[in-house]
Amino acid sequence: MRNKKESRLRTWLEILLVSTRLGLTSFGGPIAHLGYFHEEYVRRRKWLDEKAYVDLVALCQFLPGPASSQVGIGIGIARGGIIGGIISFLGFTLPSVIALILFVLLLNTFSIEDAGWIEGLKIVAVVVVAHAVLGMAKNLTPDLKRKSIALLALIITLLWQTTFTQVGVILLAGVIGFLLYRNQTADDANTVNFPVSRRLGFICLSLFFALLVALPILRDITSNQWVAMMDSFYRSGALVFGGGHVVLPLLEREFVPTGWMTAQEFLAGYGAAQAVPGPLFTFAAYLGTVIKGWQGGLFATFAIFLPAFLLIIGTLPFWNALRTNPNIKGALIGINAGVVGILISALYNPIWTSSINRSVDFALAALLFSMLVYWKLPPWVVVLSGAVGGLLISYI
Template sequence: MQSTHQTVNKDSYRVKRLLEVLGVSTKLGLTSFGGPIAHLGYFHDEYIRRRQWMDERSYADLVALCQFLPGPASSQVGIGIGIMRAGLLGGLFAFVGFTLPSVIALVLFAMLLQGFDVGHSGWIHGLKVVAVAIVAHAIWGMGQKLTPDRNRITIAIVSAGIALLWQTAVSQVAIIIAAGILGLFLYKEIKPSDVPKIQVPIPKYIAVFSLILFFALLFLLPIASGLGPRGWVSIFDSFYRSGSLVFGGGHVVLPLLERELVPTGWVTEEAFLAGYGATQAVPGPLFTFAAYLGAVIHGWTGALVATAGIFLPAFLLVIGTLPFWDTLRRLPKIQGALVGVNAAVVGILLAAFYDPIWTSSILSPVDFVLASVLFIALVFWKLPPWIVVLLGALGGTLTALL
């Protein structure tokens, strides 16, 4: 009888955690404007500062891991946090909560507003200004924890400079590798006991299976697609390969998708560009641009197939690497490398803060004032991010009327 009661309590506890993950990630999915770097700021504020689901060091290490992996880095970070909070289903719930709102909004938004110039709306510009405050907050918090000495500050600033002056698909990966090598020599004294242990509730055999499945699909889907007429398998294959081979976030996936879809006639160039404009107006990951493209190809069914195809690689890679990541990060040499990598991540955030976030958002003194007010509201008044988002949208609307 007692065993049954304990099982019920354990199941109830799991369900409670899953619903908690779904609720928080859905709130983030409804309010996280500004692209992948801004998303990391939202995640840091909600998951780390407010709820303390992970410590600062482990969050930074997870961000560093996801920067190494191809695919949507911010979505992978969210999936990783969900997995460590509530297991594999937690990762799925975190993904659904963060992604589904923008999938629904983007398909509807693209269908309704195609042909309208939404890019110059005041409230959309206000959301870009919100991203300035969110990313500044993330840099403020992570910089204090991860760059406390002159060596790490120097690594961060040099990384930011290289990221700004050398903007290619491989630049972020190259910066992280170089910073890791530098950290390996500068921080040999880091001890394993200094690193908080991450509990990853995934058996290693599942991780290995996920990695095998990732590569199997990458090589077998093109073969299967070529065996018959271009149909659902071909659509899934195009989006799966795009999600598997892109480093550097949502904007980098655009040329891959364009090469896959426009020459085949599935999507016209005009429809492709109109959809990308609409994508800037919704929260959530930029990879949900795939939902719009899928809807253009074959309605809601196409949107779901395209979304599943482009995000599946992210799932498989996170599940496949997390169980081994904690073991690796606790090795003395790896820890020294991660100290350098984490400083470089702060630098990459700083570079992205300037370009494209600052340069595309702060266009006048009024924008600077609005961003400053939002930053103060977020950092010192401790207002919830969703209120800051609403204030930013309202501020952008009002300044457009001036």
Template sequence: MNPKPAGKKWSALSELFTVSAKLGLTSFGGPVAHLGYFHEEYVVRRRWLGERDYADLVALCQFLPGPSSSQVGIGVGLLRAGLLGGVTAWLGFTLPSVVALVVFAYLIQGWGIAEAGWVHGLKLVAVAIVAQAVWGMSQKLAAGPSRGAIALGTAAAALLWQTAFSQALLIALAGMIGVVLYKNRSEAPVAAPPVTVSPSIAIACLALFALLLAGLPLAVQWGAPEGIRLFDSFYRSGSLVFGGGHVVLPLLEREVVPAGWVTKEQFLAGYGAAQAVPGPLFTFAAYLGAVAGGLTGALIATAAIFLPAFLLVVGALPFWSAWRGNPRIQGALIGVNAAVVGILLAALYQPIWVGAVSRPVDVALVLLMYGMLTLWKLPPWVVVLVGAAGGALAG
């Protein structure tokens, strides 16, 4: 599939924004569910991509760090209408939840969250949601003795060694272990998605990704203003996340809570609220940015956390076939994915469990909501409502 001709590009962009905004308003359930909605809309209903093209695009986005469902949406936009199409698709899918969470940030500051029982219930929702994510991811990414050992070792190290760079180093170490242990595993070669960007643009995007990742911390050390500091924290968090939106939680917590931008109570309450809105979980950054710096902070945080996803998708499309066929890269990814489970397991204890559960009634509510998610398969927004109501009643 090739991009639309220049004369039809604006109509294509308008249609792309409308369709992606509809998905942003209705896509509940997390990244796996989002991919199902995308398949129904983009492949089955509108036939913008073929089955194989869509499968290859999903594989590419799972290979990259960042929010996989948002990256797939960006990729669809790139294939449909070029670079501007990627931005348009991202904006449509992201904007509804950004607006909802920014409004929530203003309301929760005005109400005063310290005494609110329903807000405590939202923190308990976060415990149940992340517990479900840990269990589900462990079944796929940390099955077997060696991958399980990587996950447990990473969890222990993440709890005992808590620094700004510890998680990135643990992920890198797990990747090196994966190269050694799994380098002989390989998958059947696959075709790349249709390339819509030139190699030179792709290389420029990858270079900009690396330049910002290395240069922003240096700028902060040299006394950069508050806006640059905020951009750096969210950009690094968006650059180092493998495994989906829940894994960004510990990275963000270590960036915004020690810096004094957000209290632990505000952080956990916002994370619980983020489960109730459709769209990508990375829009949690909009809430945090709004608490830290108002509307300007929300815009900075949102742009910063999603920018790596855009740069990586654009940069990787022309080279995907060669990368995916490399057995060393495949082995590294197996190790990295197992480490991701360990990092999320550590986050389940600290800060989530420690910050939310202190009474028997809290444990009972968490068990109830966990059962609603895993046994009765209720949607997350229902669980959020139950958690808020339970917290208010127990308050």
């Protein structure tokens, strides 16, 4: 019994060390993260075989939320149970959370409104989202029907800019995808077993939907700012399909129009989030720290990632049956196309309209875009170049 306990502790320590190293070095966004995970967990350590890894990635692409974080949680669960999943998440996420909290505390000693390098970080945000739009549009809207779904999503989200609109567009795109692509043939499923019971999975899924319904009601009843933060971050984390960049418009409309922070502060943090490794959802740590100090940063991180935890644990026992359903595959095709439209909308407003005001701003954006897309420079180099460029053009 003692040997078994020691073996479990060694396993958890190993998960922590490996995931923390990845959290300190994994730059480049979710696709790059999946590449790092494959190299470390499949090729080097052989914690999962190739088929199991592909199956897990497929599940996390299916779910809303941060796909790379959910894959990391799933690998931790496969290796060390539920606690292993929690440890894997903490190791991969905390480095960027701590970095962004420190970034806010540093900004408190300077004037954010007039900092030229902050303007440069805002232009970096334009470049990163533009790059995401191009890549996702190529992969997710290859035919005219999916391009039309993306166009419809773009028009709706530009004309009616509310939080409800984002959710409605995703649901509408899913319905259209179901009607147009419901006869999709199912792929052969690779099965993978995780130590999660169906009972626990059902409890997690029930809690996911219960919180989604109860938190807005509790927010109205209590008028408590912590409850309001929990509702805003939880809802944003629960309703994001397509990766971390799509959470930008959801979070912006939760916190900027309500007066919790300025658009300047919001976009400065988004630019800074590109400079740190790990998942983009850790942008919540920046927002929470701006609102409520470092305690708010940790609380916001917990709230925005909680849906990802509940969904990955809740669906693992049922995934093999779900992924062979052609109707669900059709709905996902439509949702992915709708995400492209939402991204284009976010690129224009608030990112472009708040960042590109002069010809010199566009020139810097073009240079940074070329560095990222054509010259293939690391993202942290692009971010630092944007900060320096913003400082230089502030004197023009």
